[in-house]
Amino acid sequence: MRNLVILRLCGYNKTVSDSMWKGCVAMYQQIAEYFQTSSERWFSMLAGHIGLSAGALLPAIVIAVPAGFLCVRYARLNRPVTALFGTLRIIPSLAVLLLMLPVLGTGALPAMAALVLLAIPPILANTIAGLNGVPDFMLETAVSLGMTQEQVWWKIRFPLALPLIFAGVKTAAVEIIASATLAARIGAGGLGDLIFTGIGLFRTDLLLIGGGSVAVLSLLAGLLFGLLEKMCIRYKTI
């Protein structure tokens, strides 16, 4: 009896909790039903989301890693380049997506362009930090062994910067996967479709499936890159 009073004081209400429980069961049934009837559509949206993310991550790596190299090689470039991409990043993803509309139209291409812009700063910053992080005395030893400047870059600086570059790519991948959701707004497809449909139709089940899928995808990407990192960089883990 006393316990019940305390529960009441805390806002516990038997009828409310019962209806919440019923709501949960109903939600579970709705979600199960969705996967029974529309799993094919879910898979195609998932594939679209992964495709969009990978399609943005690759060009981001291709741009950011050489840009980072140039920033370290020619120190004068460092500030302007970092500032440029840093500024582009401050603009909200949705705004970038909408700004791309008049230039690139609708569809996957403008979405990818926006995601590439979003992904460059973390990779760029980590590439620069990684390359600059190699201590001077190690570069001096490499040179004194008779390596040419080119050999020092390829055999020493890049391999030693790799763990940090990898970490940058991991950050970028997770950010891309989360932001690719917004790309559905401009017709790029992906799991964002499900979320925006859910918002439009007040369908909590669709919101949960869409949001949950994106969250799991982000986590998996983080894990995958973590594993890759461990495989490639054995000397750090022993």
Added chain:
Amino acid sequence: MVHAIEFRDVTKTFKGAGYSAVDHVSFTVEEGEFITILGSSGCGKTTLLKMINRLYEPDDGKVLLSGTDISSVDVVSLRRRIGYVIQQIGLFPHLTVGENIATLPKLLKWEKEKTAARVDELLIMAGLAPDEFRNRYPSQLSGGQQQRVGLARALAADPGIMLLDEPFGAIDSITRTKLQDELLALHGGMKKTFLFVTHDIEEALKLGTRVMIMNGGKVIQYDTPEQIIRNPADAFVRSLVEAARAKEQFWERFV
């Protein structure tokens, strides 16, 4: 007479410094000598060493190796003929011990078998069992073991000159004494010219066939250990010798 190493009136001033790190220095080193360069920090001894493998270029004067002006030869091939060991060791952490030692043989495109045989030979010479250490990473070695690998790596392509910049500076004194003895034995077994920078007078006197004492960018005295102890050239050298003696007296009190 051709000298292994010759400095002719060499001067080096760093940008923004009001004094010369190396100030009109001239000296010669004969083949097979073990020269220790002694001085306090900032006296120019490291700068002098780095001008031999052209990590620094002199502002004035000439450095000759076996009679050839080194500014006229290709810098990469020059460095491949000179071994260089530093206090921080600088083993490449992403490469195994074997790969670290094989760095220069690989750059010189030696055959695989020849490189592998050379790596094992050097590991044995450095007192490290090849099967045990070949595939380890530098982070799995103690400081003393790391410096043994650093020495082996510098010796890989059989250089005529070895430059050692305080190689044992960060190593505990028991291991250091052992490594000093091994280095002496190593030098005795081959016809290589060693230049060894240190700020420890006992180390300098123990290892050097001749000792070069530097102060303020100038060579103050360049002579055998015995001559330096018996006839110090000036007050600075005398104070160094006296400091070493004082340390000795400290121990004698306990005899």
